[in-house]
Amino acid sequence: MTQSHSPLVDMRNMSIAFGGNKAVNDVSIDLYPGEVVGLLGHNGAGKSTLIKILSGAYRMSRGEIRIDGQPVSIDNPREAKALGIETIYQTLALADNLDAASNLFLGREIRTRWNTLDDAAMESACRQVMGRLNPNFKRFKDPVKSLSGGQRQSVAIARALYFNARILIMDEPTAALGPEETAQVAELIKHLKSEGIGIFLISHDIHDVFDLSDRVSVMKNGQLVGTAEVSQVTKDDVLGMIILGKCPEGVVPGPGASPTENTLEEGPLAMP
Amino acid sequence: MVDSSTNPAKRLLAATEADVRILGMVAVLAMIWLGFGLVTDGAFLTPRNLWNLSVQTSSVAVMATGMVLVIVTRNIDLSVGSVLGVTGMIIGVTQAELIPAWLGYDHPTTWLMALLVGMVAGAIIGAIQGYVIAYMGVPAFIVTLGGLLTWRGAAWWVTSGRTVAPMDSTFQIMGGGPAGSVGELATWMIAAVICLMIIAAILRGRHLRRLHQFPLRPVWAEWLVGSVYCFGVIGAATLANAYPWPSRIAQRYAEAQGIPVPDGGLVIAHGFAVPVLIAIVVGMVMTFIATRTRFGRYVFAIGGNPEAAELAGVNTRRVIMLVFVVMGVLAAIAASISTARLNAATNAQGTLDELYVIAAAVIGGTSLAGGVGKVAGAILGALVMQSLQSGMVLVGIDTPLQNMVVGVVLVLAVWVDTLYRKRSSG
Numbered sequence: 001m002t003q004s005h006s007p008l009v010d011m012r013n014m015s016i017a018f019g020g021n022k023a024v025n026d027v028s029i030d031l032y033p034g035e036v037v038g039l040l041g042h043n044g045a046g047k048s049t050l051i052k053i054l055s056g057a058y059r060m061s062r063g064e065i066r067i068d069g070q071p072v073s074i075d076n077p078r079e080a081k082a083l084g085i086e087t088i089y090q091t092l093a094l095a096d097n098l099d100a101a102s103n104l105f106l107g108r109e110i111r112t113r114w115n116t117l118d119d120a121a122m123e124s125a126c127r128q129v130m131g132r133l134n135p136n137f138k139r140f141k142d143p144v145k146s147l148s149g150g151q152r153q154s155v156a157i158a159r160a161l162y163f164n165a166r167i168l169i170m171d172e173p174t175a176a177l178g179p180e181e182t183a184q185v186a187e188l189i190k191h192l193k194s195e196g197i198g199i200f201l202i203s204h205d206i207h208d209v210f211d212l213s214d215r216v217s218v219m220k221n222g223q224l225v226g227t228a229e230v231s232q233v234t235k236d237d238v239l240g241m242i243i244l245g246k247c248p249e250g251v252v253p254g255p256g257a258s259p260t261e262n263t264l265e266e267g268p269l270a271m272p
Numbered sequence: 273m274v275d276s277s278t279n280p281a282k283r284l285l286a287a288t289e290a291d292v293r294i295l296g297m298v299a300v301l302a303m304i305w306l307g308f309g310l311v312t313d314g315a316f317l318t319p320r321n322l323w324n325l326s327v328q329t330s331s332v333a334v335m336a337t338g339m340v341l342v343i344v345t346r347n348i349d350l351s352v353g354s355v356l357g358v359t360g361m362i363i364g365v366t367q368a369e370l371i372p373a374w375l376g377y378d379h380p381t382t383w384l385m386a387l388l389v390g391m392v393a394g395a396i397i398g399a400i401q402g403y404v405i406a407y408m409g410v411p412a413f414i415v416t417l418g419g420l421l422t423w424r425g426a427a428w429w430v431t432s433g434r435t436v437a438p439m440d441s442t443f444q445i446m447g448g449g450p451a452g453s454v455g456e457l458a459t460w461m462i463a464a465v466i467c468l469m470i471i472a473a474i475l476r477g478r479h480l481r482r483l484h485q486f487p488l489r490p491v492w493a494e495w496l497v498g499s500v501y502c503f504g505v506i507g508a509a510t511l512a513n514a515y516p517w518p519s520r521i522a523q524r525y526a527e528a529q530g531i532p533v534p535d536g537g538l539v540i541a542h543g544f545a546v547p548v549l550i551a552i553v554v555g556m557v558m559t560f561i562a563t564r565t566r567f568g569r570y571v572f573a574i575g576g577n578p579e580a581a582e583l584a585g586v587n588t589r590r591v592i593m594l595v596f597v598v599m600g601v602l603a604a605i606a607a608s609i610s611t612a613r614l615n616a617a618t619n620a621q622g623t624l625d626e627l628y629v630i631a632a633a634v635i636g637g638t639s640l641a642g643g644v645g646k647v648a649g650a651i652l653g654a655l656v657m658q659s660l661q662s663g664m665v666l667v668g669i670d671t672p673l674q675n676m677v678v679g680v681v682l683v684l685a686v687w688v689d690t691l692y693r694k695r696s697s698g
Contacts, residue, residue: 016339040293055583058581073503077582077583077584077585078585078586081585087583089583090662091579091580092580093577093579093580093583093584094577094580095572095576095577095580095581095643096576096643097572097575097576097577097643097644098576102569102573103580106569106573106580106581106584106586107584107585107586108585109566109569111566115565116560116564116565117563117565117566117568117569118482119563120481120483120484120486123486124484124486130586131384138345143576180416202687220348
């Protein structure tokens, strides 16, 4: 599909260890403009950890990140944002005691000529962006603590979108949402995709991401099981990858693929 | 904000966008004042007592404004009383021994140099504590508990325990008293300026809301809010001007200035005390920092969710260290007020102040869970604590019993705060 361009994000041989425990071990994944890549795996498979390296929250022990083919170093969240990488965390990462506008602009406040906070301008911008995302949202003065799950989610999404992300990371984006709100998020993802934004969708539940993704990458025990074009595999194939680490045909296997299964099914493609 | 509630009290609160907690504190303060007024046959409510009360509150109020930021970031500072002690000693030695040896006594800039030296010392102490807390990861409780002992010891060490006196004559103005008050005319002018600032703030608020097409407060509510504030300011000015200098001092002043003394003695009003004005200015500056600057916004974001602040790109460790630097500078300003008022620097100065300061912040609505607090609330809290203490002194309650009451009030305040938060979030 979009393979003709150079990848927007190319993460190669990424590793990170916490006290001897290799949370992410030699994982390589990539993402093209206008593409949605689902990152799947059980809780604790290392998906969130891998993605937090890209968003600047963790520092990798080994590996290389290329953006538009250029090697980059991402040492903190500010540097990630400067590269156009925005993240919507599973926990939403909102300061509960602040209102929607303060959260939207946290770390990137609009300021007046005198370098003071321009709360009125921030609230005004917040009203505009929320008006597009969630027209029913009216509680601009309240701390986000008092908002519903869906409203909080839309604040977190607004924060990622307002600053013109090129690369969007969504960690369990629909975990806290009802069916209607989930459908809204799906619509939003399709819209962003059409604008050429690359999206990583992280989930432990295949049903959340299968229909939205162009490709899926599966992780297990910190390693990459494999990456597949969604059109080439079935949900059951992917479930087999998640649960057993078993790579079916049409899947590019990674270091974490189960060796015996590969030997049996793919013979010459056996992994070391 | 304006809901369809038919309850007139609720409608009034919604229309004026009043802070219920601050209103509650004003009510508590009024009850304390009226209660002590009744028990002391009005002695508590004389201009003299209330004026002294305002001066006694200043030092704790100055520090409480900084404690708000400390507690909002989910930290605590138990060392403020000792930091006041050591910076007070440094300020005292600077103006009573070091500068006189160099420029002679009562040089016009002595007071300023002493104050600046103290503030720099406070900033360095705060930076050391803040660094250990933010960058080395030692809990603030432990670092400042160690600081409580360390800086008290350092205060003793500056002069080996000797009391330093007297202070520079200009410096003493910061402590209040007849010479440390601005007089009748200046008091009215300050009150007028503050009233104009209140009106300007209301007009600017309306202008900004209209500019961005936000809902406006009803005009009657704007008038009500403005009048209440201005009435309070004019009331305070009237009170301060109703307390005349002691006749003996007025007499001496008149002789020195060659003013004829009328029959019945010369009446010179105190007006606002300088330490009170310092506390008000500090309160305004700290409110500005807390609500209008990025630093203040980050302080609150860290208190609400440290991880979120970090992920949003806030340099949380630097912000926390800076909070302690601010606290150290404020402790030095409080030390200036305190040494100037006492006209001496002693190594015991500020002992137990940490309790009053923390109590003032907590009573003023700062939540120990972090993320919530108001500078104005802390100043009111300081006034509540000082009112209790002064009232008990007037009634003749013994010091040990006073301490017991202060301790119980602190615990009560946190309990009421916990109840309030449970109800408002549930």
